[in-house]
Amino acid sequence: MSAPTHRKTLRWQIARVLSVRDETPSARTFRLALPDPRPHLAGQHYVVRLTAPDGYTASRAYSIASAPSGDPEIELTVERLPDGEVSEFLHDVVEIGDELEVRGPIGGGFFAWPGDTPALLVGGGSGVVPLMAMLRHARSIGRPDLVRLVVSARTEADLYYAAELPGPETTVVLTRSGRGRLTAADLAPLVRGGEDVFVCGSPAFCDTVTDLLAAVGVPVASIRTERFGPSA
Amino acid sequence: MAITRGFTGRRARDPRLPPGQYDARDEWPVLHIESTPSLDTARWTFGIEGLVERPVSWSWDEIHALPRSRYAGDIHCVTTWSKFGMTFDGVSVDTLLDAAGPLPAATHAEILTHSGYTTNLPLADLTGGKAWVVWDADGKPLTREHGGPARLLVPHLYFWKSAKWVSGLRLLDHDEPGFWERNGYHDRGDPWSEQRYQGD
Ligand SMILES: Cc1cc2nc3c(=O)[nH]c(=O)nc-3n(C[C@H](O)[C@H](O)[C@H](O)COP(=O)(O)OP(=O)(O)OC[C@H]3O[C@@H](n4cnc5c(N)ncnc54)[C@H](O)[C@@H]3O)c2cc1C
Numbered sequence: 001m002s003a004p005t006h007r008k009t010l011r012w013q014i015a016r017v018l019s020v021r022d023e024t025p026s027a028r029t030f031r032l033a034l035p036d037p038r039p040h041l042a043g044q045h046y047v048v049r050l051t052a053p054d055g056y057t058a059s060r061a062y063s064i065a066s067a068p069s070g071d072p073e074i075e076l077t078v079e080r081l082p083d084g085e086v087s088e089f090l091h092d093v094v095e096i097g098d099e100l101e102v103r104g105p106i107g108g109g110f111f112a113w114p115g116d117t118p119a120l121l122v123g124g125g126s127g128v129v130p131l132m133a134m135l136r137h138a139r140s141i142g143r144p145d146l147v148r149l150v151v152s153a154r155t156e157a158d159l160y161y162a163a164e165l166p167g168p169e170t171t172v173v174l175t176r177s178g179r180g181r182l183t184a185a186d187l188a189p190l191v192r193g194g195e196d197v198f199v200c201g202s203p204a205f206c207d208t209v210t211d212l213l214a215a216v217g218v219p220v221a222s223i224r225t226e227r228f229g230p231s232a
Numbered sequence: 233m234a235i236t237r238g239f240t241g242r243r244a245r246d247p248r249l250p251p252g253q254y255d256a257r258d259e260w261p262v263l264h265i266e267s268t269p270s271l272d273t274a275r276w277t278f279g280i281e282g283l284v285e286r287p288v289s290w291s292w293d294e295i296h297a298l299p300r301s302r303y304a305g306d307i308h309c310v311t312t313w314s315k316f317g318m319t320f321d322g323v324s325v326d327t328l329l330d331a332a333g334p335l336p337a338a339t340h341a342e343i344l345t346h347s348g349y350t351t352n353l354p355l356a357d358l359t360g361g362k363a364w365v366v367w368d369a370d371g372k373p374l375t376r377e378h379g380g381p382a383r384l385l386v387p388h389l390y391f392w393k394s395a396k397w398v399s400g401l402r403l404l405d406h407d408e409p410g411f412w413e414r415n416g417y418h419d420r421g422d423p424w425s426e427q428r429y430q431g432d
Binding site for chain 2: 010011012014047049050051052053054056057058059060061085089093094098099100101103106107110203207210220227
């Protein structure tokens with residue numbers, strides 16, 4: 001039997017930057033107005049494409065930080081990478097009122113949480129962005145009990161969404177100023193059995209967390225990982 | 233094309249770089265979406281099925297007993313990195329297809345993997361010395377995050393076509409979109425024409 005065939009054609013559209021705010025000293029959230037809004041699932045991403053006058057382009061993927069809401073607006077949170085072509089431009093040049101070419105939402109099914117099943121979310125660095133969309137979605141539909149979010153950050157100052165994050169659903173592990181790296185003991189009490197597990201961060205973070213989860217008995221088939229950036 | 237205010241593009245363009253790509257130099261980014269499987273070569277197999285005269289399956293030792301073939305050149309990932317001057321060792325897909333005997337009706341292949349990921353290709357992109365099943369990269373066994381013990385290599389297309397942990401080909405008389413293709417990525421994925429998404 002063949003799989004159902006449905007193809008989505010996504011067009012580029014020109015989004016307007018509505019606001020820019022600092023999340024941490026190295027991460028900034030951009031609120032964009034979309035002329036052609038499309039419903040998204042928590043966990044999906046957009047591609048941002050920059051075009052130079054000579055036609056040179058650079059495009060990068062950025063997860064949607066905001067919950068699916070039906071708004072014609074989305075938020076993206078971008079970490080500024082030293083010498084990063086697109087992230088430095090977004091941080092150093094883009095301001096309110098600018099136009100950015102975007103395409104999305106991309107990444108159906110696999111790394112997206114539909115909002116009706118128990119989920120354990122584990123994120124490091126900017127990997128928390130798609131997971132925050134999932135937490136926001138769970139809270140906005142009145143089902144925060146469905147999700148458990150573990151965030152690993154270097155210090156308090158590096159924590160994304162610091163004001164909004166705290167809650168009975170969330171656990172923060174600070175690796176530099178706190179008591180060290182994420183361990184199996186941090187994860188074991190959060191595993192309920194039967195949940196989908198979403199892991200997002202650098203390739204090294206994803207592999208470490210996958211191994212920890214496997215060690216506490218989480219079936220590897222229930223773990224979905226999304227890896228950002230160059231391999232460590 | 234909409235010009236982005238203030239963006240000039242900082243990278244000097246190397247003629248080996250397709251549009252929108254950057255040179256990852258010493259990095260080899262890992263961007264697959266599944267958990268990294270751990271596959272035992274003792275139980276690894278690669279098979280060809282579907283529209284063929286004889287379905288064939290090779291064990292790890294059997295595929296290594298086939299004539300070797302090497303690709304030396306560049307690779308390009310849709311997430312915008314490229315790597316120049318890689319070498320990959322393995323066996324040409326032509327050798328594998330010769331053993332199975334594609335039927336005249338076969339026009340496309342579905343690429344199957346041990347992780348459940350799939351991708352699709354016109355048969356013409358897999359034949360004529362354009363595709364390999366490889367197990368060594370730059371002279372060393374492929375690590376598991378790069379698809380070890382063996383992956384498909386289709387270097388003239390974006391690298392999501394070069395399925396990691398490949399387990400076989402199913403020949404079809406029609407195009408059957410795979411995992412990323414059903415989720416908006418292009419059916420063919422030519423980096424030089426920037427075929428990233430459906431509609432490009
Ligand atoms: C599905 C997905 C979702 C993502 N979501 C997010 C998100 O929500 N937030 C987020 O911040 N990121 C996210 N990313 C990562 C993002 O797409 C970019 O990879 C990131 O912003 C870096 O892009 P850049 O252009 O700034 O850096 P690049 O220019 O691509 O460089 C990346 C790194 O490589 C180095 N580098 C680049 N070129 C060279 C060179 N020629 N020589 C030496 N070093 C070099 C740079 O110093 C930099 O550290 C996501 C990625 C994916 C795949």
